[in-house]
Amino acid sequence: MTLRLRTIDRTEHLAFVDGLPSASHMQVPSWGDVKPDWRAESLGWVDEEDRIVGAGLVLYRSLPRIGRHLAYLPEGPVLDxxxxxLDRxxxxxxxxxxxxxxxxxxxGPPVVLRRWDAATVKDAVADPDAHRLGxxxxxxxxxxxxxxxxGLRRRGWRRSGGEGGEEGFAAGQPRYVFQxxxxxxSLxxxxxxxxxxxxxxxxKAEKAGVKVxxxxxxxxTTFYALYAETAERDRFLPRPLxxxxxxxxxxxxxxxxxxxLYLAAHDGEVLAAATMLTVxxxxxxxxGASTSRRREVQPNNAIQWQMIRDAHALGAHVYDFRGTTDTLDESNHLLGLLRFKVGTGGEAAEYVGEWDYPLNKVLHKAFEVYMARR
Structure with a gap:
């Protein structure tokens, strides 16, 4: 069957996504509005009867003074x-x-390559000879x-960041996640x-009276105050309110x-907050965000358990903790976050990762040099 690509409007795009079991939150039309520094376009693959059989949200970012663009489809496109x-x-x-x-x-094709159950990840973390989950x-x-x-490699696509392991919190979308x-x-x-x-x-949280x-x-604004505190404590650059x-x-x-948005409070003070997305x-x-005060009442576990219960009530088939580190080194400060997620008994998953296709090799190389120096 021959496929044709055309621009589709938001209504068509959303109707296609709504007809699927799931799609990334970065592949819905509204995600383009979240990124005002990028120009968004909805594309649809249509069959011979003009029925949409695949869709993608493309974000265009222009190079200064050149007028050419990086075209980015985060965790997409959504196709077979x-x-x-694949050429069609x-x-x-x-x-x-x-x-x-x-x-x-x-x-970033939304395709899982490998999975590790909680017991395997736990054993790997405890193994001094294991250095990377991959x-x-x-x-x-x-x-x-x-x-x-x-197939992507044969077609000239290149895996972003090379073929080695990734931190999961690097530029672009995480290759390793925990689900x-x-x-x-049942609950x-x-x-x-x-x-x-x-x-x-x-x-402990229930006995202490933590309310989510x-x-x-x-x-x-309450969430953001905790988020800014978390950013300073964990040494990352926060997004603006x-x-x-x-x-x-x-x-x-x-x-x-x-x-x-979820808030966990104890004795009237909000100690943790988190956002949840659903498609x-x-x-x-x-x-997620939290204060270092009153950690003994376990607000982070309380808020996650409430979000998991609500996801279950919505009929979700997976609760996704998003990015996790590939590094199993005890000196890595992200290892504690991996341990926290492993405690739910879920599984680590490796996606096939993000891939680049240079349409102009000179500009692509210049862009790589620019990004490496940032």
Whole structure:
């Protein structure tokens, strides 16, 4: 079947995504509104009857003084990545983007390559000879995903950041994530699969009287105060408050449950806050923040447990903790976050990663040099 690529409007794009079990929150039309420094375009692959069979949100970022663009499809596009004839999808995409002034295309196929269950990750963390999760034998792997990787490489695509391991919190979207499967499991079964520390901390929070509630737009300032404190403590550069306000306005205008805010309070003081995103049956823990005060009442476990319960009530098939480190080195400050997530009994997953296609090799190389110096 021959496919044709055309620009689609937001209504068409959203209707296609809403008809799927899930898609990335970065591949819904409203995500373009979250990124005002990028120009957004919705593209659709249509069959011979003009029915949309695939879609992608493209974000264009212009190079200063040159007028050419980086074309970025974060965690997308949404198409049949296991199709044996990928050319009928990718060739019209590259032609369209080149005609629209792109010098490089960056995309992130939402395809999982390998998975490691909680016990395997726990053993790897405890093994002094294990240095990276990618070097540990996976619990399961998908040969179709490996065939996709091989096929992209043959077609001239290059994996962003090279072929080695990644931190999971590097530039672009995380290659390694941690996910908690929810489908077909009761809340009791989920909690029984938590480790002893997680179950004890949930009971501590309940006994101490920690209350978890949903916030609204006005509560983003409370979230941001905790987020700024977290950024200083964990040594990362925070996004501005306006980013989260814009994110709330854009996503909730598209769907009231696209973005939620949760607050965990004890004796009237908010100690932790987190945002949750939902598209179809996929729920993401997006941003988290907490104070170092009163950690003994375990607000972080309380807020996660409430978000997991709410995701379950929404009928989600997975609760996604997002990025995790690939490094198993005890000196890495991100290892504690991996341990926290492993305690839920979920699984680490490696996506096939982000891939670049240089449409103009000279500009692509110049862009790589620029990014390396930032």
């Amino acid at each position: 990545w296991y199709d044996g004839d 999808w990718l060739d019209p995409l590259l032609a369209h983007l080149k005609a629209n002034g792109a010098f490089t295309v960056k995309m 070097e540990v034998a996976p619990t399961s792997s998908d040969p179709r995903a490996q065939a996709l990787v091989d 908690l499967p929810l489908a077909g499991r 009791d079964e989920l909690q029984q699969n938590f480790n002893q520390l997680w179950r004890r901390n949930i009971r 509630v949903r916030g609204d737009y006005d509560d983003l 306006e980013y989260f306000q814009r994110m709330w306005r854009s996503l909730t205008a598209e769907h009231p449950d696209r973005m939620r 179809g049956g996929h729920v993401w823990y997006s941003y």
